[in-house]
Amino acid sequence: MELSVSLYRYNPEQDKFPYMKNYKVKKPKKDIMVLDLLNMLKEDDVTISYRRSCREGVCGSDGMNINGKNGLACITPLSEVLRGNKLELRPLPGLPVIRDLIVDMTQFYEQYEKIKPFLQSDSKPPEQERLQSPKDRDKLDGLYECILCACCSTSCPSFWWNPDKFVGPAALLQAYRFLADTRDTKKQERLEELGDPFSVYRCHGIMNCVSVCPKGLNPNKAIGEIKSMLLTGTKEDKIKVVGLE
């Protein structure tokens, strides 16, 4: 049986416009990953370009649009995505394309840096580690595991519209990762920087981020938490209501 693979191709030195190119491949006997298939295609056509590194879903290099849905090529088995033996691979939507399946992720990384993705504390660190109860540490589960693959932000219509002003689900998940960390003491400052009409409030709960996250994370829930902190503050920190003065 044959697979028909339609691949988004664009080389800025040769192509005025991107185009879809069709490849016919013999359907492999066992179920392989989309990345394995791309590697097979590349052996025959070395010009096919995509990013890849860990090939096990932890580095976040090979996010792409697979038959209409964002995902990681290395942990997406063909059996899950093939439709009538057809496969269409496109770059992550909404970001400028550098070549083929490779997008320019500058805007995505800028939003990540904007939320100050590092622990900030007013207190001098002790000689040993800072203590944290398992219960407080549990609050970081579902947040710290993000691999920055950009599948979520590039599936988000709000991010497509305002990639410069809306922080986007990936970076907001990280914003909440630090808001939720009992060791971080800059909650007030962090919230103040998110209180404008765009940074957080452009999220309209479309939930594409949740449905595509290859790590099973829930940015939408984290955004909800941030919104509620913005509105009511947190009891322990007595955070004033930001953006509603």
Place this chain on the structure above:
Amino acid sequence: MNKVINIAAKNNIKEFDALIVGGGGSGMRTSLELAKSGLNTAVISKVFPTRSHTVSAQGGITCAIQSADPNDDWRWHMYDTVKGSDYIGDQDAIEYMCSEGPKAVYELEHMGLPFSRFENGRIYQRPFGGQSKDFGKGGQAARTCAAADRTGHALLHTLYQNNVKEGTNFLNEWFAVDLVKNSKNEITGVIAFSIESGEVCYLKAQATVLATGGAGRIYASTTNALINTGDGLGMTLRAGFPAQDMEMWQFHPTGIHGAGSLVTEGCRGEGGYLVNADGERFMERYAPNAKDLAGRDVVARSMVMEILEGRGCGPEKDHVFLKLDHLGADVLNSKLPGICELSKTFAHVDPIKEPIPVVPTCHYMMGGTPTNIHGQAFSRNDEKDFMVSGLFSVGEAACVSVHGANRLGGNSLLDLVVFGRAAGKHINEELKSGGGVDKASNEDIELAMSRLNTLNESESGYEVADVKKQLQTCMQSYFGVFRRGEFMEKGVKELKEIREKSENLYLKDKSIAFNTNRVEALELQNLLEVAEATAISAMMRDESRGAHARDDFPERDDENWLCHSLYDPVEKKLGKRDVNFVPKEVEAFPPKMRSY
């Protein structure tokens, strides 16, 4: 079109105080130290830093922080590491790593690393292989600090985040081609190009730090990322500098059968164990005391013996099972969530219900560029070490050597933070006290450009993918868990032919923007250098020690081989270098029979 990329790099120079090649754990720990010191520091990485292979480390970072056991002692950790190394780890370096370790780990916590916790709020520690209390006399220790089973991910992201905080310069998706070496044999930087734009540059620096990680991709089956191609070692070997202990490759006992993905030793630390086709817990026979938590080399060999003797699992009898279901869903979901995910994806089993099919898989390069504890690279002349000015190496790329012939689980993450930090501190002091290197001439720069130019001008030759497959098959067939002289000779001969081909590659795609064909060709040439160093070193060391197990020389030979091997890439010969037995504070641990 290739004219653009051939613009002489001598006209396009970026200058830094310190240049770190590689954006994984060791490179970013070095850069963090340097960025804080105010030196003009840049990290060049062929992938965005959080895509580096450190991200795949799972089980943890081993360090005597006295959390699980308030009486734990870094000296016990040192003893375990020396024993694990089969006595060719340098004891001054191991002492430094184990005693400085706690500081380095606490710093990571202060930076925000989300360690798992005990009820008292301290960092969670789990048992790992080869760990003991009281110098091997007090039973199993629990010394590996963990963030669930995603410690590498948590560590790498934390380091990247703190580099963002300190304003480190990153040249992301840049590829380093070769070292620039001046007439005084000093390293003055690298030739590199932006993968995205094709811009070629001479990146000039007073200190060049190779933090390029391992090269597991010399084997067909490996837990390593596709990017682990030994780019730093390729550069040093081409520049004529030696590599140490290159025969020492760790095969991790538990790679997922067929896929190669790593299943952490932490699974066995949490109480999982290996079984053969008869359902027997066979490690009890091979290592009566430590059982499944013996050294990795011991466990990997035992598994291969079981398979060779017909007790392998599955229709091909070519793997064994890692049993975890008895631990229960709660432990698995809280302590090993990543493993549950990986098993479902790559082995199609849910470890809560079924065992995971596993097989020993190439995992870690114990050898590398020889350095001292400050990361300064050594070379050798007339049996004497001399320092290579301007050149440093840290992490898996380096051989400092704390792992000797076999690394203990959890020691790689400790290695990279301790020695990344140490190298950063040293470079800061050296450069601020007026150290540095002379200029390179235009000819020196041109010479470092030649590999790239040859490739760009190629009009015919061999296909990258074909040659890479031959190389990987050769290494897998002749230099695996068990080795034998006659087969290795065959392998060395094959590698000669493969070298011929790798020097005559055809770069089919000559385009500029994000040309992965070009990157893969350059990577293949690096793999070849590492493979050849491995093969010749393995063939020449005629004894069995640690991970280097020879059928034809099954015994350890301390009389002739209680030493490092030092591979000379110019003569393609193997020399010997003394192991350090002079730690500063404790008495040296003398070689003993190694049993678990």
